Amino acid sequence: MKTSTSVPEPSKDLLHRAQKLRLAANSLAQKSDTERRKALLAMANQLAVRASEIVSANKEDLERSSAEGLSPALISRLKLDEEKLTSAIEGVRRVAELNDPLGIRQLHRKLDQGLTLERVTVPLGVLGVIFEARPDALIQIASLAIRSGNGALLKGGSEASHSNEVIMDALQEGLNSSVVDPQALALLTTRSESLSLLRLDGLVDLIIPRGSNELVRFIQDNTRIPVLGHADGICHLFVDSNVDLDQALTIAMDSKTQYPAACNSIETLLLHQDIAKEFLVKAIPRFMDAGVRLLGDPIAQEYGINEAATEIDWSTEYLDLILSVRVVNDLDMALDHIRCYGSRHTEAIVSNDKKVSERFMQAVDSAGVFHNCSTRFADGFRYGFGAEVGISTQTLPPRGPVGLEGLVTYRYRLQGDGHIAADFASGKRRFIHEDLPI
Structure with a gap:
C-alpha cells in the first residue's frame, strides 16, 4: 500500500459479508469455554488433515514470489514447511488449553444494599487483520480470535495467496464441524477489499496490521478504527x-x-x-x-x-x-x-x-x-500466550506481544432492586461502596 493510495468505500458485497461476520461474532461471544476449546481443536485437526496440501500451496507461493523478486526477508517469512506448519498447529492446540479470558470478574462492589456492580471481561467484537507474507500468522490470529470470542476479517499479502486460501478453507471446515459458525472467520482476497476494510468502522472494532512500517503507517493514517501494532522493530x-x-x-x-x-x-x-x-x-x-x-x-x-x-x-x-x-x-x-x-x-x-x-x-x-x-x-508463544496476533509498541495497553488478554475488553454490569438515582441525590439513600470478593 502506497501512502498516495485512496481508500475506496466498501462494496455492497463486502458490507454484506462484514455484517454476516458481525452476527457470527456475536453468536460466538455467547459460546461456552468448552465449546470454544472444542472449536480450536477441530481447527487444528483439520489443518493436520490438510497439511500436505497447505505445504504444497506454500511451495507454489514461494516459487512465484522468488521469481517476482520478493526480498529475502519476506521469503523467509513466507516459507511454511512441514516443521513450521506442525509448530503452528501445535500452537492452536496450546491456545485451546489456555484459561478462558472471558467472563472474568475484575471488580465486585456493593454500591448500596441490593445494588451490586461488576466489571466482567467480554470480547472486543470483530478484528480486522492485515498481514504480509506470513501464512502461519493466519493460523495464529484465527485461533486467538475464536478462543477469545472474536470474529476476524483477515487479509493476507498476495505473495501468500494460495497458502492463505487453503489454510482458511481448512479452518472453516474445522469450525463447521463444531458449534461455532464458520462465518466468524473470513478471508479478503483483493487489494480493493483490504483498502475498504479501513472504512468498516461500526462493523470492525480493531485493526491489527502485521507487516512493513509503510503498511502500518498507511493504515494508521487512513482509518477511524483503532489500530494496534508497531511500525518499526529497531x-x-x-x-x-x-x-x-x-x-x-x-x-x-x-x-x-x-x-x-x-x-x-x-x-x-x-x-x-x-x-x-x-x-x-x-x-x-x-x-x-x-x-x-x-x-x-x-x-x-x-x-x-x-x-x-x-x-x-x-x-x-x-x-x-x-x-x-x-x-x-x-x-x-x-x-x-x-x-x-x-x-x-x-x-x-x-x-x-x-x-x-x-x-x-x-x-x-x-x-x-x-x-x-x-x-x-519477545514473542507471544515464548511468553506462554500460545500465539500472538502481533506486537504493540504503544504505551496504552495491550503492549508487547498481544495474546488472549489483549483481545478482550470489559463491561460494567449493575444489578439493582428498583433503585433510582434521585434517592441518592436527595440524600434519602447513601452509597456504601463496599468491595466484595472478586
Missing part, C-alpha cells in the same frame, strides 16, 4: 563493561542470526568502550562466518569493522543479516542512543552489574526490556 543490545564476554557474544549472535527477518532481532549493537575492542576481536569472525554484514561507527571501524555506519543506519530496520555497531562511553550514552533511535519494541542489556542492569531496565521505555538474554524471546 531493537538494541547493550553490552556493558562488567560482563562475561562469551555470554554476551552468544546472546548477540542469537539476537541477530537466529531469525533475522523477525521484528525482535537486533538491528544495533551498543558496546561499552571498555570492552569494545576485546569483544569485537571475538565477535567479528563469528558474525562474518554467520554471513552478517557489519557496519560500524568510527571507533568500531578502528577495532576491525570494515564498513561505516551512517546516520540512517541507526534508524533502519534491516530484517536481514546486517548489524550496526556503535561504541558508547557509558550507560547514559547507550540510553540516549536508544531514546533517539529506538522504536519502543525490545531492548536488552548484558551486564553482571545489578545496579547498571536495573537502571537500564527502569530507564528504557520499550514494550520489552531484557537482561542477560536474547531479544528473540
Whole structure:
C-alpha cells in the first residue's frame, strides 16, 4: 500500500459479508469455554488433515514470489514447511488449553444494599487483520480470535495467496464441524477489499496490521478504527563493561542470526568502550562466518569493522543479516542512543552489574526490556500466550506481544432492586461502596 493510495468505500458485497461476520461474532461471544476449546481443536485437526496440501500451496507461493523478486526477508517469512506448519498447529492446540479470558470478574462492589456492580471481561467484537507474507500468522490470529470470542476479517499479502486460501478453507471446515459458525472467520482476497476494510468502522472494532512500517503507517493514517501494532522493530543490545564476554557474544549472535527477518532481532549493537575492542576481536569472525554484514561507527571501524555506519543506519530496520555497531562511553550514552533511535519494541542489556542492569531496565521505555538474554524471546508463544496476533509498541495497553488478554475488553454490569438515582441525590439513600470478593 502506497501512502498516495485512496481508500475506496466498501462494496455492497463486502458490507454484506462484514455484517454476516458481525452476527457470527456475536453468536460466538455467547459460546461456552468448552465449546470454544472444542472449536480450536477441530481447527487444528483439520489443518493436520490438510497439511500436505497447505505445504504444497506454500511451495507454489514461494516459487512465484522468488521469481517476482520478493526480498529475502519476506521469503523467509513466507516459507511454511512441514516443521513450521506442525509448530503452528501445535500452537492452536496450546491456545485451546489456555484459561478462558472471558467472563472474568475484575471488580465486585456493593454500591448500596441490593445494588451490586461488576466489571466482567467480554470480547472486543470483530478484528480486522492485515498481514504480509506470513501464512502461519493466519493460523495464529484465527485461533486467538475464536478462543477469545472474536470474529476476524483477515487479509493476507498476495505473495501468500494460495497458502492463505487453503489454510482458511481448512479452518472453516474445522469450525463447521463444531458449534461455532464458520462465518466468524473470513478471508479478503483483493487489494480493493483490504483498502475498504479501513472504512468498516461500526462493523470492525480493531485493526491489527502485521507487516512493513509503510503498511502500518498507511493504515494508521487512513482509518477511524483503532489500530494496534508497531511500525518499526529497531531493537538494541547493550553490552556493558562488567560482563562475561562469551555470554554476551552468544546472546548477540542469537539476537541477530537466529531469525533475522523477525521484528525482535537486533538491528544495533551498543558496546561499552571498555570492552569494545576485546569483544569485537571475538565477535567479528563469528558474525562474518554467520554471513552478517557489519557496519560500524568510527571507533568500531578502528577495532576491525570494515564498513561505516551512517546516520540512517541507526534508524533502519534491516530484517536481514546486517548489524550496526556503535561504541558508547557509558550507560547514559547507550540510553540516549536508544531514546533517539529506538522504536519502543525490545531492548536488552548484558551486564553482571545489578545496579547498571536495573537502571537500564527502569530507564528504557520499550514494550520489552531484557537482561542477560536474547531479544528473540519477545514473542507471544515464548511468553506462554500460545500465539500472538502481533506486537504493540504503544504505551496504552495491550503492549508487547498481544495474546488472549489483549483481545478482550470489559463491561460494567449493575444489578439493582428498583433503585433510582434521585434517592441518592436527595440524600434519602447513601452509597456504601463496599468491595466484595472478586
